[in-house]
Amino acid sequence: MDQDTQLQVQGDPEPVRDPHRSLHSETGARPGEHRGRSGNPLVKVAGLAWLEFEKPDLDRAERFYADFGFTVADRTPETLLLRGQWASNACLVVRRGPRPRFVGPAFQAAARDDLDRLARGSAGTVTAHWGGHGMLMRDPSGYPVRVIHGIPELAALPERAALPMNVGDFGQLGTGPVRANATQRPARRPAQIQRLGHVVLGTTRFGAALDWYLDTLGLIVSDFLYLDGQRDCGPAMAFIRCDLGSVPSDHHTLAMALMPQTGYLHSAYQLTDIDEVAASGEYLREQGYRHAWGLGRHIQGSQIFDYWRDPDRLMFEHYTDGDVFDCTMEPGWAPLSASGLAQWGPKATAEFTGTNDPRVVVAAIKALRDKGNEIDLHALRGLIKAMGS
Numbered sequence: 001m002d003q004d005t006q007l008q009v010q011g012d013p014e015p016v017r018d019p020h021r022s023l024h025s026e027t028g029a030r031p032g033e034h035r036g037r038s039g040n041p042l043v044k045v046a047g048l049a050w051l052e053f054e055k056p057d058l059d060r061a062e063r064f065y066a067d068f069g070f071t072v073a074d075r076t077p078e079t080l081l082l083r084g085q086w087a088s089n090a091c092l093v094v095r096r097g098p099r100p101r102f103v104g105p106a107f108q109a110a111a112r113d114d115l116d117r118l119a120r121g122s123a124g125t126v127t128a129h130w131g132g133h134g135m136l137m138r139d140p141s142g143y144p145v146r147v148i149h150g151i152p153e154l155a156a157l158p159e160r161a162a163l164p165m166n167v168g169d170f171g172q173l174g175t176g177p178v179r180a181n182a183t184q185r186p187a188r189r190p191a192q193i194q195r196l197g198h199v200v201l202g203t204t205r206f207g208a209a210l211d212w213y214l215d216t217l218g219l220i221v222s223d224f225l226y227l228d229g230q231r232d233c234g235p236a237m238a239f240i241r242c243d244l245g246s247v248p249s250d251h252h253t254l255a256m257a258l259m260p261q262t263g264y265l266h267s268a269y270q271l272t273d274i275d276e277v278a279a280s281g282e283y284l285r286e287q288g289y290r291h292a293w294g295l296g297r298h299i300q301g302s303q304i305f306d307y308w309r310d311p312d313r314l315m316f317e318h319y320t321d322g323d324v325f326d327c328t329m330e331p332g333w334a335p336l337s338a339s340g341l342a343q344w345g346p347k348a349t350a351e352f353t354g355t356n357d358p359r360v361v362v363a364a365i366k367a368l369r370d371k372g373n374e375i376d377l378h379a380l381r382g383l384i385k386a387m388g389s
């Protein structure tokens, strides 16, 4: 009997089939498949520092971001800096611009010398940046990618502690309940974001962009997803983390997917616990914001998630309880499907997958005509099948 596929429930004579079998990425690479890491990366970045956006109306942007759970770190007529509660740099940089758009990510270099190494490798220049240093490159998808070092951190702000939970068989363990003679009453109010977690980008040049991030920034792959029936063509999505050696890092700091159009898909922000995710979601619903998908628990990364659209339809995720991997974990491989994005929760919505956006059809036709990208009819059929399965 395959022990992975059968779970023996105590006191139940019948083995129970694991409903998530084939959805988890429990299988590794086949011989000759992508290794998911570079043999000799230029540097190994230490984390995702911030994300840069442009918005025409900073007042409207600030209202949504405050309701979503950010704290304003600084505000000028042209720039809005937003932060989480943990000690860090501002994690969202919003500049006034003609149209709402994601500009690009900024990564944290592990050492000042790494900026010089990147500058030599990319014909870039290291410049002074907000009290530290930074340098700017462009990835194969066309995103400007900033790498920074030495920018003074903002001090931590006080945050609500996780709720004490009466879980486990505390009677048998003799430890007693953690919460006796006290109730549980999480408030419906804006979340307190702890920190930036990850950004997810669509790209028409997935393979080239993937290798660039592995070779240039030293990121490593936690999970690959391939188009069903097209595994021989290589992965179509990758969840990528920082290589911090024996120190565990987020399952993904960056995720990228082959798409008919290069663009921002969402970014995710960590909250303290599931009540914070659910109760702050109720608050956002009461304010009239557009819910995209949730609550649920992802498979790749295991986060408990809830997705929202801002007034410009850009998507933002609240999450808690994500996986962290050290450098020993090799990439998992699984087929891409909408139903395979969560272990539990409602079915992935068209609002989340973006398949309700009529611009997708125009983008697909354009991508098929354009040369120099990785979208062909075969891949497009695979993507359409994945989003409907």
Ligand SMILES: [Fe+2]
Pocket (backbone or CB within 6 Å): 198, 200, 266, 267, 268, 317
């Ligand atoms: Fe996410």
